Amino acid sequence: MHDTLLLFGATGDLASRYLFPSLVHLLRDRLLPEGFRVVAVGRTPHDDDGFRGWLRERLHDEDGRNHDALEDLLSRVRYHALDLQDADAIAAELSRYGDRPTVSYLSTPPNLFAPACRGLKAAGLLEDPSRLVLEKPLGHDLASAREINATLRESLDESRIFRIDHYLGKAPVQNLLALRFGNTLLEAVWERRWIESVDIVVAETAGVDGREGYYADYGALRDMVQNHMLQLLALIAMEPPASLDADSVRDEKRKVLRALRPMTAADAVRDSVRGRYGDGVVDGHAVRGFRHEREVETFVALRAYIDNWRWAGVPFRLVTGKRMPARATEIVVSFRPVSHWLYERPSRERAQPNRLHVCLQPEEAIDLTLMGSLAAPEWGATELQPLTLDLEMSPAPKRRIAYERLLIDALKGDQTLFVRDDEVEAAWQWIDSVSAAWQAAGTPVEEYPAGSWGPASAAPFLPTVTGANGKRR
Numbered sequence: 001m002h003d004t005l006l007l008f009g010a011t012g013d014l015a016s017r018y019l020f021p022s023l024v025h026l027l028r029d030r031l032l033p034e035g036f037r038v039v040a041v042g043r044t045p046h047d048d049d050g051f052r053g054w055l056r057e058r059l060h061d062e063d064g065r066n067h068d069a070l071e072d073l074l075s076r077v078r079y080h081a082l083d084l085q086d087a088d089a090i091a092a093e094l095s096r097y098g099d100r101p102t103v104s105y106l107s108t109p110p111n112l113f114a115p116a117c118r119g120l121k122a123a124g125l126l127e128d129p130s131r132l133v134l135e136k137p138l139g140h141d142l143a144s145a146r147e148i149n150a151t152l153r154e155s156l157d158e159s160r161i162f163r164i165d166h167y168l169g170k171a172p173v174q175n176l177l178a179l180r181f182g183n184t185l186l187e188a189v190w191e192r193r194w195i196e197s198v199d200i201v202v203a204e205t206a207g208v209d210g211r212e213g214y215y216a217d218y219g220a221l222r223d224m225v226q227n228h229m230l231q232l233l234a235l236i237a238m239e240p241p242a243s244l245d246a247d248s249v250r251d252e253k254r255k256v257l258r259a260l261r262p263m264t265a266a267d268a269v270r271d272s273v274r275g276r277y278g279d280g281v282v283d284g285h286a287v288r289g290f291r292h293e294r295e296v297e298t299f300v301a302l303r304a305y306i307d308n309w310r311w312a313g314v315p316f317r318l319v320t321g322k323r324m325p326a327r328a329t330e331i332v333v334s335f336r337p338v339s340h341w342l343y344e345r346p347s348r349e350r351a352q353p354n355r356l357h358v359c360l361q362p363e364e365a366i367d368l369t370l371m372g373s374l375a376a377p378e379w380g381a382t383e384l385q386p387l388t389l390d391l392e393m394s395p396a397p398k399r400r401i402a403y404e405r406l407l408i409d410a411l412k413g414d415q416t417l418f419v420r421d422d423e424v425e426a427a428w429q430w431i432d433s434v435s436a437a438w439q440a441a442g443t444p445v446e447e448y449p450a451g452s453w454g455p456a457s458a459a460p461f462l463p464t465v466t467g468a469n470g471k472r473r
C-alpha cells in the first residue's frame with residue numbers, strides 16, 4: 001500500500017467535508033499504513049501549523065470519539081501553499097516527496113488537471129508505481145472529456161489513473177453486484193422477458209446553494225446523470241463479468257453505456273422533462289428558488305433505452321432533482337405480470353407487480369414485493385395481497401463514508417471502483433445526445449416549487465418512489 005497522499009485542493013469543501021474525515025476514520029480503525037503521511041496543497045496561504053489549526057477547527061467534534069485519530073492525522077500533515085496553475089512551482093516545491101511512491105489526488109476544477117500533471121511529472125511524482133486520483137467533473141462534454149484523457153495519458157498510463165465517482169464507494173452500490181451475481185433467483189430473471197421497467201431515483205432536499213456558478217454551467221444532467229446515475233444504470237444492466245477484476249467489470253459497464261440509445265429531438269419530447277426549483281418549503285423551511293439567467297435544470301427525468309439483447313424495449317427511468325420533499329436514492333426493478341391471472345380478487349389490473357426495491361439513501365434497505373394470500377378468506381375465495389419481504393442485515397454493518405473505501409482502494413491500487421477513460425467517454429457521448437436533443441426540441445425548463453417532486457409533467461416518470469417516510473407515492 002502506498003503511504004504518501006498528495007492532496008490538491010486541501011482547503012476545498014470536499015476535502016474538509018469528506019476526505020479528511022475519511023482519513024480520520026481510517027486512522028482510527030488502523031487501516032492506513034504505518035508511515036502514512038498527507039501532503040496538503042492549496043492556494044490559501046498557511047504554514048503547517050496554521051493549516052493544522054484550520055483543519056482542527058473544521059473537523060473538531062465531528063464524531064466525539066475521534067479525538068486521538070484526528071490529532072494523529074494532523075501530526076502526519078504538511079501543507080504547501082501553491083498556485084495550482086504554476087507547474088514549475090509545483091515541481092520545485094513537491095519534488096522532495098518523490099522518495100516514496102505517491103498517490104496524488106486532484107480535488108480541483110478540471111482546468112487545473114493539466115498544469116498539476118505537468119508539475120507532478122516534472123517532480124518525478126507520476127513515475128511508475130505512483131498514481132493519480134481525479135475528482136469530477138471529468139469534462140463538460142465528450143470533446144472536453146477526450147481532451148482531459150489525452151492530457152492524462154501524456155503523463156501516465158490508464159492503469160495508474162483513478163477517476164472517482166463517489167457513488168461507487170457506497171456500500172449499497174457494491175451490494176447491487178452482490179445481489180445480482182450472488183443469487184440464482186435474481187440473475188435468472190434479470191432480463192427483458194421478466195422485467196418491465198427499472199427506476200433510478202436520486203432525490204435531494206438540498207439546493208444548489210454556494211455552487212450557483214458551477215450549477216449554471218452543468219445542470220443536473222451533467223452534475224448527476226452523466227456520472228452517478230449512469231454508473232448505477234451500468235451496474236444494474238451489465239452482463240455478468242467473468243471475474244471481479246477491475247477491467248472485467250469496467251468492460252461490461254462500458255458495453256452498456258455504449259448501447260444506450262442516443263436521444264433524438266422527437267424522443268426528448270416524449271422521454272424527458274427538465275425542471276428548475278422556484279420558491280417553496282423544504283423540511284418546514286421556506287427556501288428561495290434557483291434563479292439564473294442561464295436556462296439550466298436542477299431536475300431531470302429521462303426515459304433511457306439500452307439497445308441490446310438483454311434490455312431491448314425496457315424503459316430505464318432516471319429521475320434526479322434538488323429541493324425535493326425527501327432525500328431518497330432508490331432503485332426499483334418492476335417485473336412483468338404473470339402470464340395468466342387466476343384470481344378474482346384483486347383483478348388482474350389491480351394486482352401489484354413483483355418489485356425489487358433497493359433503497360440506498362437515507363436508509364439502506366432492500367425489499368421484494370410478492371403477491372400472496374396469508375389471511376384465511378371468510379367469503380370463500382382466495383384474495384391476494386402484496387407481501388413485502390424485507391432483507392435486513394443483522395447486525396447492521398458499520399456505515400462508512402464512500403470516500404473511505406475509495407481512498408483505501410487508491411492507496412492499494414485496486415481500480416475496480418474507479419471509472420475508466422472509455423466509460424467516461426461513452427457516458428458523455430449519450431449525455432451529449434440528450435443535450436443536443438433538448439436544444440433541437442427546445443425542451444423547456446419548467447419551474448417546480450421547492451419541496452415538490454418536480455414539474456407536474458414529470459409524474460409519469462416517478463411511479464414508484466418511496467421517499468424518506470417509507471410510504472409509496
Ligand code: BG6
Pocket residue numbers: 204206223224329361
Ligand atoms: C455530487 C454532486 O457529485 O453528488 C452534488 O455534485 C450532489 O450536486 C452529490 O449533491 C450527491 O451525493 P450524495 O452522496 O449526497 O448522494
